[in-house]
Amino acid sequence: MKKQTIPEQKTIGEGRRVIGSLAGGREGPQVVLLAGMHGNEYIGVEAVGEVLDRLRGREDAFNGRLLALRANIRALEQKVRYVDEDMNRLWFPSIIREIRSTPEHRLSSSERREAKQLLRVLDQVEKKQNPHPTILADIHTFSAEGAMFTLPNLGSEQLDLLSGIYAPMVLGVGESLRGTALKYYHNRGLFSFALEGGQHENSLTRQNIVASLMVLLQQAGCIREGEEAPEMAGFREHLRxxxxxxxxxxxxxxxxIIEEGDDFVMRPGFQNFQPVKEGQWLASDRYGRIKAQCDGYVLMPLYQAQGNDGFFIIKGRDEQEPARHH
Ligand SMILES: [Zn+2]
Known part of the structure; x- marks a missing residue:
């Protein structure tokens, strides 16, 4: 991996790159909140800002450090998922190597330039010596209505920590999506997961994200148990x-998976975790009707033009047939 030679130098976007940061009075985990990887998911940026506001002035009682970053600044400005290419599908070691070794102005897309700037900050995070874990929460929202959820990487530590925030955990989707920052940083040893906070513009979504991040910070030991108890109880109640x-x-x-030119259209009215039956008509494309392959719950049905996952079908883990893959 190519070493960065200009760690301290400010880059063009860097002022806006950092939403805010907080250094606690005591040692503890390093938590990175990544928001706006998709620019139409700007509620995540607002929610992260609110979390920082709530913690400001309480640094002495905070264990560890918190850093909140905007991922795709140009897409956020335009409120589009992406400008040239999906920023959350380019985190392959080979592409990241190319991004690192190519001067910014010669990179082929807006998202690769954003990734280069973001890497400068995240490299610094990775370099920090810390006996405590580094947690990376990648914050997203989705186009359908329906409940929030998390996409953890497999590992019992993750499941323990994330079960504390009440949002259903969907296993296997994180692994199935290729080129995500979540997977890239998981492979580099960070405790990384995606938080899918709710529908892009639903009024509950910001509250969902704030509540889950606050509870996560408490679960991780950054906010001490008992600290601001009424507030934390309210967050837990909201999530439950x-x-x-x-x-x-x-x-x-x-x-x-949607291929270029498929003309995929989800049938209206599907929500996250809505039960579907095998053979049920879910969507259409230029080849005709797309039907459910099996019984289960539909997840992230796509109701926006940009994006290449039409929908997912998931099952409760206890309803699962014997393991398909490990
Ligand atoms: Zn997203």
Whole structure:
């Protein structure tokens, strides 16, 4: 891997790159909140800003450090998922190597330039010597209505920490998506997961993200147990109310990938975690009707023009057939 030679130097976008940061009075985990990897998911940026506002002035009682970053600044400005290419599908070691070794002005897309700037900051995070874990939360929202959820990487530590935030955990989707920052940093040893906070513009979404991040910070030991108890109890109650009716752990069984020119259209009215039956008509494209391959719950049905995953079908982990892959 090519070494960065200009670690301290400010880059053009860097002022806006950092949403905010907080250094706690005591040692603890290093938590990085990455928001706006997709520019139409700007509620995540607002929610992260609110988390920082809530913690400001309470640094003495905070263990560890918190850093919040905007991922795709240009797409956020334009409120589009991406400008030239999906920024969350280019985190392959080979592409990242190329991004690192190519001068910014010669990179082929806006997202690669953004990634280069972001890498400068994240490289510094990775370099920090810390006996405590580094946690990377990649914050997203989605186009359909329906409940929030998390995409963890497999590993019991992750499941323990994330089960504390009540959002259903969907296993296997993180692995199935190729070229995500989540997977890249997981492979580099960070504790990384995606938080899917709710529908892009639903009024609950910001609250969902704020509540889950605050509870996560407490679970991780950054906010001490008992600290601001009434506030934390309110967050937990909010999260429980959103998700109590849903299976705690689910697993991917089917992913519909959209190819260029497919003219994919999801049928209206599907929501996250809506039960579907094998053979049920879910969407159409130029080849005709797309039907559910199996019983399960539909996840992230696509109701926006940009994006190449049409929908996922998941099942409760206890409803799962014997393991398909490991
Ligand atoms: Zn997203």
């Amino acid at each position: 109310a959103q998700t109590h009716h849903l299976p705690e752990q689910t697993e991917l069984v089917y992913q519909h």
